[in-house]
Amino acid sequence: MELLFLMLVIPFIGAFLAYFSKGRFSVVIATVFSFFTFCLSLINILSKQRFDYDFLFFRWLHPDISFGLINDSLTSIMLILITLIGFFVILYSSGYMSPHNADHRFYTPYGSYYFFMLLFIGAMVGIVTATNFLQIFFFWEITTICSWALISYTKDKKAIFSGLKAFIMTHIGGLGFLIALTLMYIEVKSFDFSVLNSLSASSKLVVFALLFFAASTKSAQIPLFTWLPNAMVAPTPVSAYLHAAAMVKAGVYLMARIYISNSTLSESCAFLMGIISITTMILSVILYYFQDDLKKLLAYSTIGHLGYILFGVSLGIFGSYTGGMGGVFHIINHGFAKGLLFLSVGGIAYVTGSKSIKELSGLSNRFPLFTICFLIGMFSIVGIPPFSGFWSKFMIFTGAFELKNSYMAIFGLLAILESLLSFCWYIFVGHKVFFGVSSEKVLLANNRVPFSMKFSLLCLLILSLLSPLIGYPFVKALYGGN
Amino acid sequence: MNTSWIILSALINIFVVLFLSPFFDGFTRKVRALIQSRVGPPPLQSYYDILKLMGKEDLKSTINPLFRISPYLSVISIAMAALLIPITDFNPPFNFWGDIFLFIYIITVVGIAIIITASASENPFAYVGASRKMMLHLSVEPILAIALITGAINAGSFKIGDIVTWYYSNGPNVSMLLATVCVFLSLQALIGKIPFDVSEAEQEIAEGVLIELSGPKYACVKWANMSKQVLFCLVFSQIFIPWPMTENFLLNTIIALLKVTIIIFISTLIEALNPRLRIDQALKYNLTLAGFSITAIFLALLGV
Amino acid sequence: MSLLKKLAQKAFKKSIWVFHVNTGACNGCDIELLDILTPYYDIERFGMKAVSSPRHADALVISGPVTRPTVDFVRKVYEATPEPKIVIALGSCATAGGIWFDSYNVIGGVDKIIPVNLYIPGCPPRPEAILFGIAQAVGMSKKKIKPIIAAKVES
Amino acid sequence: MEYISYLTASLMLLLMGMVFTSFIKNKSVSGMVSLIITSFFSGFILCFSLKLILKNTVLEYEFFSLSPLLNSSFQVFVDSLSALFLIIIAIAAFCVTMFSWKYLNAYKIYSAYRFYPFLFLLFISSVGIVIIRDLLFFIFFWELMTLSSWLLVISEREKREALKGGLQYFIATHVATAFLILASVILYSYSNNFSFIEIRKALSILIENNMLLFNFICLLIFIAFVTKAGVLPFGFWLPNTYPQAPSSASSFFGGVMSKLAVYALFRFFLSVIPFSSNTQIWGFIIATAGVFSIFVGTIAALTQDEAKRLMSFHAIGQVGYMLLGIGTGLYFINTNPFLGMIALTGGLLHLFNNSIYKSLLFLNAGAIFYKTGTTDLNKVSGLIKVMPLTTMTAIVGSLSIAGVPPFNGFVSKLLIFESSIWTAKISNASFLIKGIFIISGIISVFISAITLASFLKFVNSSFMGKLKTLRNDKKDIPWTMTVSQIMLAILCLITGLFPIIPLELIYKAILSVSEIQLPAFSEIFISNFAGIGINFCPNCLYGGAWFPIFVIFSVLIFSLLIFAFEKYAQAPKRDVDTWYGGKEHTPEEVTYTGHSFYQPFKDLVSFKIGKIKFRGLYPSEFPSFKVSVPLWIKKIINPDEWLYYPVANKIEKLFNLIEKLYDRLIQHYTFLFIIGIVLVILLVFYLLGG
Incomplete structure (x- = not known):
């Protein structure tokens, strides 16, 4: 328990220390603190503790409402995702946020950047360790603020606009969350995760819909998904963290948590989730084909894959354990792969100064590491065995058809179609960008890539390869727990 | 069907196809000469030619070893094909199920041997000839195959011997007659005579496939060509017109020879009275015929 | 010497295949040479025929x-041309250059380049003369003069 | 237990090879390491599978299970069929690796770790496909194979064609795999287990309940495998893809990879999908697809001028033969097991033979590439003077693929021809079906001739003729390359002369797979080392036969005779120049290029439909088309423009309006204040009063 508490507190402390330290020192502090957090989460996993701790000294609103820390399989795996990727992203940033960056030269002091990054980690840890909806909501809004600050980090007009847009949109989602909390409180005076079980049928649907609305804005689903592509103006490590582990994963975590804690959700809830996630998926895959910017492509891909996860969770709510677990499994696999993809795109932008698919070609000749990272990330994402995405996607597909429900079968079919279409575009992009004769941008690129970037890329590469193995025991435990 | 009969029968087949073939060639030349109101060569002229070529110098225009081997292969395969033709009896000396496919393939090998010889000789004329020969072959082979398969369907057996026996005892039906007609129409192409001698057109590509051959090799190829003529005439006369057939093997042989003579006479008439076709015309002719001959199969399926 | 060799x-003699070479003739001799293929003279009755490749030829008619x-x-x-072979110089020009x-631009007769077995003079020679010449060359007809050229060929 | 250790050891060897070769940059060192590893692997696998077949046992072993998440387990199951394919893989793998060792030097900018690790991955995945009995892991290995072969195809990363081919390949096969995945998840919903046994049970229930779904699943599986096998029209990618890989890799593609698709088809339709009346329909469909592929693929091959592309088209055609055999077999196996078994055996025997000669032919093309730097038949010629042994092996391969006796292609083609034509006499199928089967047989006979023609073109234009300029010296290719080709050529000859050896293995394999009662080997085939006899029905005599001994004896006798004859004639020999009409020519002038071969035939089979040009019945170029996205779609997918920004703007305007109220005049504020108070008072009164 103390571990978990430390883990929650350390990033915040680190954040303030980083903010007040000068120059490169903030980098060191951020790295050390994030590494410390990561170590704690590792110890937490290795200790294999499962508990649900209650802060007995803290009560608010109602004596029955307790705050505390939870540590079950879902939390542990989310923790490892958040802290690991957080650490690597911060490590990566130390190389990336430099004047040598060909994409965007970062001269300004980095204090605020690391402040918000560590705050982000802390907030995410807070979300996944929270024991009730209210506690989640508290950290939920911190992530919103962090994302707003980080997206508009470069402070040009577009960045500020995008930050504002992200802030407003996710905050509208947060409003939904707030209303849901209010409704909960009015009806049963509790914010526990299992509260939906005890609600009446009609208000259950309303509360669920509101929570799902909150989650879907956070996870960039229809209708409020447009902030995510705009958020790509953020520095690439930020986008990587935003997409792989933080922010958007908060939404899906919320839904996964609701799914795990509530066994009596109605089919209409599942259907609502399913239809929205599938529509998002299809929309995102159509939008793939209009993108020229690699990062925007990845953004839409994130939208699509969050759709996958939510679809899996909706299958779980509908009654298919395989689908639900597939959704949870996909959180992990997608996290590592997407982190890897973003960081490799960041590396490409770092050396060539371009993220345009049209401008880049023949990267594999000069930058084999980026090539391998991107390709493996890409194969993980599109689900080519033996890479990670295959397993979770396969579980989701299986779940969709297992139900023998014609609607879900159609959804499953659409999901397979999405997978195919995204594969086509990805493989085309892979061919275009990495193979063939080197383009001018690539030939003129400088060869010096900071060690920290290379190191974090390599580590993420290995992690992405191993992510099914990492995730499997947890998902299995989760399954057993149900 | 004892061993001695097989050996005797095989020897007769070899004798007829290989050793009488120059005589038939001489016969052809004589007939052609008579048609053109010439005297023509003596009937044994082709024997003289082959003997003479045997004694001539063997010129090697290439170090390619295939150039040396493959002319002999053509004679060997002709001889092997000869063993699958019923002359002395309903059954050929080598008679086993599925031999129609073997037969089709062996006569293909004759072509391959000559084509490989030609292409090994490095002469562009020979290449042209080889290309044409192959095209001719692959357009005309289906006709023979289809005809034989028609017989096989009718007789219910893939044995040449069984086809002949069935045909002899049951008499002609529509499908077999159609097949016979098709084979007859493709006979010139099978033999490689005018109007289908595009691969060896003397005036056009200077004997095409044979241009580089000399001495014994040329003799072999010449001989194989002469034997091929007899072979295909025998195929036509013995498989598709098996009448009359007796118990006596000598009588059968003589009847077969007579039939072959008649067919060769007809074929020579066609040869003497026709101009050469272009290769594309020949191809179209053959493929149309092949398409037409498929009707025979359907008729055979219907049992008529 | 084996039997086959003797037979060959x-x-x-019974099968002379002729390859015709034109080294610059006025076509007079060529037309006369073609004459012997016609039904009237019919060279094929002696087993002779024109071939289109020197590889097959026994006689070169130049x-x-x-x-x-x-x-x-x-x-x-x-x-x-493979051995054994005979070379026949057809017409006056081939024999010694003729009026040229x-x-x-004329070297002269064929014998300045290659050994010649037989000369058939005439401008052009009559088909009968050609036939007679070839028959002589292969020994079908008795020679009336001593074949001096034969010695030259062997050398 | 002994068996599994063999298998594990060989897989470990491959993994080891993959890891080792990933770190060695030097080509020859890497080649040597992989050759050593592969020879151990091949030895192990050969021992293992021969032992398994001869002892008639089955290996069953479960490594691990994925339950409870998915009811799937890494279940190894090696029966005789799998063992047969393991033999094929082992042979091909060994020859391919041996060939690659020196061959890779032909590629200048090409390091070893672009090739060997992926080759080992390909080996692993092929072995995996064969030995697995679980649909999930089957798909896993299946897609792994696609991935590794894609990596091999694009190993020349600067070449446009290679990239195009790789892209086409990956997309096409991935779509096919998606079909397979769809089929598997539908099946899982019924069987709740990915094991083939459970799936079979589920399918047999499905046949009775939901015929439509059953057929749909069959269709999905069929398309999935047929795409990989390269059967037209699904295999359109194949000719663009195979030639792009290094020849040794394409040799493995042509020899093993496309055959594994046929294996999968065979395995599924024979042992996973239970027999029913539908089996007949699917057999018929498979046979028809096969014939279509034979016809179009091979005729298109005739028009090709590039050696490897030509061979790729033949890969399409040859797979058609196998499908014809298997399809005919499936059609008749219930009604007429004798005929069905002959066809099935023919199909599988053809597969076995094909894997040998197809590998050989691609290796030949590789040898040409090594020596000349190109495989364009218009640019190479006269290579027999440089590499006589390779030429001989190429001729053996060509004659084998054309099915000329006594090489191995003949036996299998014979079985296929006979079984498909024999339907006329034995079966009681309808007239149309019989007709189609017979026409298939005739087409395959005809196409054999075309195959021969196109391979004669290959041999003629690359090996015969005048020697053209080479890339390097006039030495023969390195001996390892020659030896690997010779081994395959000798195998071609041996399996042709003694077909009984593979035939018995194959028969055992089919018996081990099928669950219905089938006639014993001795009932159908009477065989000894002199040849084989085939029995078409229980009561009739032998329906077909092949006596290689006859051929050998005749050839020997006649050769001796002719040899004696030539010796006796004592013709003198002399070396002369080629006769071109007396004139000197350059080699370019006197070469008859591959392009000119069969020109009239090409013209005959080339035509134009609409804007698509067909060359050899195969579309040579498509008109380019552009898809323009309608404006409304573009608008709809961007809700920012039509929803959020207008709303945001409206709200902003509203706020501006409110802002205007705050105009800093104290009078206005007082006024508003008074109004507010009045309103509040009114409200209070209203509430109290109400």
């Missing part, structure tokens, strides 16, 4: 004076 030698550009060709065609004997 005997058969040689018509015309050897002009400068064709010298190489004549040598090549002689080389390309001192022309600047």
Whole structure:
């Protein structure tokens, strides 16, 4: 328990220390603190503790409402995702946020950047360790603020606009969350995760819909998904963290948590989730084909894959354990792969100064590491065995058809179609960008890539390869727990 | 069907196809000469030619070893094909199920041997000839195959011997007659005579496939060509017109020879009275015929 | 010498295949040569025929004076013909250059380039003469003069 | 237990090879390491599978299970069929690796770790496909194979064609795999287990309940495998893809990879999908697809001028033969097991033979590439003077693929021809079906001739003729390359002369797979080392036969005779120049290029439909088309423009309006204040009063 508490507190402390330290020192502090957090989460996993701790000294609103820390399989795996990727992203940033960056030269002091990054980690840890909806909501809004600050980090007009847009949109989602909390409180005076079980049928649907609305804005689903592509103006490590582990994963975590804690959700809830996630998926895959910017492509891909996860969770709510677990499994696999993809795109932008698919070609000749990272990330994402995405996607597909429900079968079919279409575009992009004769941008690129970037890329590469193995025991435990 | 009969029968087949073939060639030349109101060569002229070529110098225009081997292969395969033709009896000396496919393939090998010889000789004329020969072959082979398969369907057996026996005892039906007609129409192409001698057109590509051959090799190829003529005439006369057939093997042989003579006479008439076709015309002719001959199969399926 | 070899030698006389080379003739001799293929003369009754490749030939019939550009060709065609072979110079020009004997672009008769077995003079020679000449060359008809050229061939 | 250790050891060897070769940059060192590893692997696998077949046992072993998440387990199951394919893989793998060792030097900018690790991955995945009995892991290995072969195809990363081919390949096969995945998840919903046994049970229930779904699943599986096998029209990618890989890799593609698709088809339709009346329909469909592929693929091959592309088209055609055999077999196996078994055996025997000669032919093309730097038949010629042994092996391969006796292609083609034509006499199928089967047989006979023609073109234009300029010296290719080709050529000859050896293995394999009662080997085939006899029905005599001994004896006798004859004639010999009419020519002038071969035939089979040009019945170029997205779609997918920004703007305007109220005049504020108070008072009164 103390571990978990430390883990929650350390990033915040680190954040303030980083903010007040000068120059490169903030980098060191951020790295050390994030590494410390990561170590704690590792110890937490290795200790294999499962508990649900209650802060007995803290009560608010109602004596029955307790705050505390939870540590079950879902939390542990989310923790490892958040802290690991957080650490690597911060490590990566130390190389990336430099004047040598060909994409965007970062001269300004980095204090605020690391402040918000560590705050982000802390907030995410807070979300996944929270024991009730209210506690989640508290950290939920911190992530919103962090994302707003980080997206508009470069402070040009577009960045500020995008930050504002992200802030407003996710905050509208947060409003939904707030209303849901209010409704909960009015009806049963509790914010526990299992509260939906005890609600009446009609208000259950309303509360669920509101929570799902909150989650879907956070996870960039229809209708409020447009902030995510705009958020790509953020520095690439930020986008990587935003997409792989933080922010958007908060939404899906919320839904996964609701799914795990509530066994009596109605089919209409599942259907609502399913239809929205599938529509998002299809929309995102159509939008793939209009993108020229690699990062925007990845953004839409994130939208699509969050759709996958939510679809899996909706299958779980509908009654298919395989689908639900597939959704949870996909959180992990997608996290590592997407982190890897973003960081490799960041590396490409770092050396060539371009993220345009049209401008880049023949990267594999000069930058084999980026090539391998991107390709493996890409194969993980599109689900080519033996890479990670295959397993979770396969579980989701299986779940969709297992139900023998014609609607879900159609959804499953659409999901397979999405997978195919995204594969086509990805493989085309892979061919275009990495193979063939080197383009001018690539030939003129400088060869010096900071060690920290290379190191974090390599580590993420290995992690992405191993992510099914990492995730499997947890998902299995989760399954057993149900 | 004892061993001695097989050996005797095989020897007769070899004798007829290989050793009488120059005589038939001489016969052809004589007939052609008579048609053109010439005297023509003596009937044994082709024997003289082959003997003479045997004694001539063997010129090697290439170090390619295939150039040396493959002319002999053509004679060997002709001889092997000869063993699958019923002359002395309903059954050929080598008679086993599925031999129609073997037969089709062996006569293909004759072509391959000559084509490989030609292409090994490095002469562009020979290449042209080889290309044409192959095209001719692959357009005309289906006709023979289809005809034989028609017989096989009718007789219910893939044995040449069984086809002949069935045909002899049951008499002609529509499908077999159609097949016979098709084979007859493709006979010139099978033999490689005018109007289908595009691969060896003397005036056009200077004997095409044979241009580089000399001495014994040329003799072999010449001989194989002469034997091929007899072979295909025998195929036509013995498989598709098996009448009359007796118990006596000598009588059968003589009847077969007579039939072959008649067919060769007809074929020579066609040869003497026709101009050469272009290769594309020949191809179209053959493929149309092949398409037409498929009707025979359907008729055979219907049992008529 | 084996039996087959003897037979082959005997058969040689009965089957002479002719390859025609024009080294610059006025076509007079060529037309006369074609005459012997016609039904009237019908050279095939002696087993002779015209072939289209020197590889198959037993006899080279060369018509015309050897002009400068064709010298190489004549040598090549002689080389390309398998032994035993006979070379027949057809017409006056091939025999000794004819009326072109001192022309600047004419080497002269065929025998200046390759050994010749038989000369058939005439401008052009009659088909009968050609037939008679070839028959003499292969020994079908008795020779009336001593074959001096034969010695030259062997050397 | 002994068996599994063999298998594990060989897989470990491959993994080891993959890891080792990933770190060695030097080509020859890497080649040597992989050759050593592969020879151990091949030895192990050969021992293992021969032992398994001869002892008639089955290996069953479960490594691990994925339950409870998915009811799937890494279940190894090696029966005789799998063992047969393991033999094929082992042979091909060994020859391919041996060939690659020196061959890779032909590629200048090409390091070893672009090739060997992926080759080992390909080996692993092929072995995996064969030995697995679980649909999930089957798909896993299946897609792994696609991935590794894609990596091999694009190993020349600067070449446009290679990239195009790789892209086409990956997309096409991935779509096919998606079909397979769809089929598997539908099946899982019924069987709740990915094991083939459970799936079979589920399918047999499905046949009775939901015929439509059953057929749909069959269709999905069929398309999935047929795409990989390269059966037209699904295999359109194949000719663009195979030639792009290094020849040794394409040799493995042509020899093993496309055959594994046929294996999968065979395995599924024979042992996973239970027999029913539908089996007949699917057999018929498979046979028809096969014939279509034979016809179009091979005729298109005739028009090709590039050696490897030509061979790729033949890969399409040859797979058609196998499908014809298997399809005919499936059609008749219930009604007429004798005929069905002959066809099935023919199909599988053809597969076995094909894997040998197809590998050989691609290796030949590789040898040409090594020596000349190109495989364009218009640019190479006269290579027999440089590499006589390779030429001989190429001729053996060509004659084998054309099915000329006594090489191995003949036996299998014979079985296929006979079984498909024999339907006329034995079966009681309808007239149309019989007709189609017979026409298939005739087409395959005809196409054999075309195959021969196109391979004669290959041999003629690359090996015969004048020697053209080479890339390097006039030495023969390195001996390892020659030896690997010779081994395959000898195998071609041996399996042709003694077809009984593979035939018995194959028969055992089919018996081990099928669950219905089938006639024993001795009932159908009477065989000894002199040849084989085939029995078409229980009561009739032998329906077909092949006596290689006859051929050998005749050839020997006649050769001796002719040899004696030539010796006796004592013709003198002399070396001369080629006769071109007396003139000197350059080699370019006197070469008859591959393009000119069969020109009239090409013209005959080339035509134009609409804007698509067909060359050899195969579309040579498509008109380019552009898809323009309608404006409304573009608008709809961007809700920012039509929803959020207008709303945001409206709200902003509203706020501006409110802002205007705050105009800093104290009078206005007082006024508003008074109004507010009045309103509040009114409200209070209203509430109290109400």
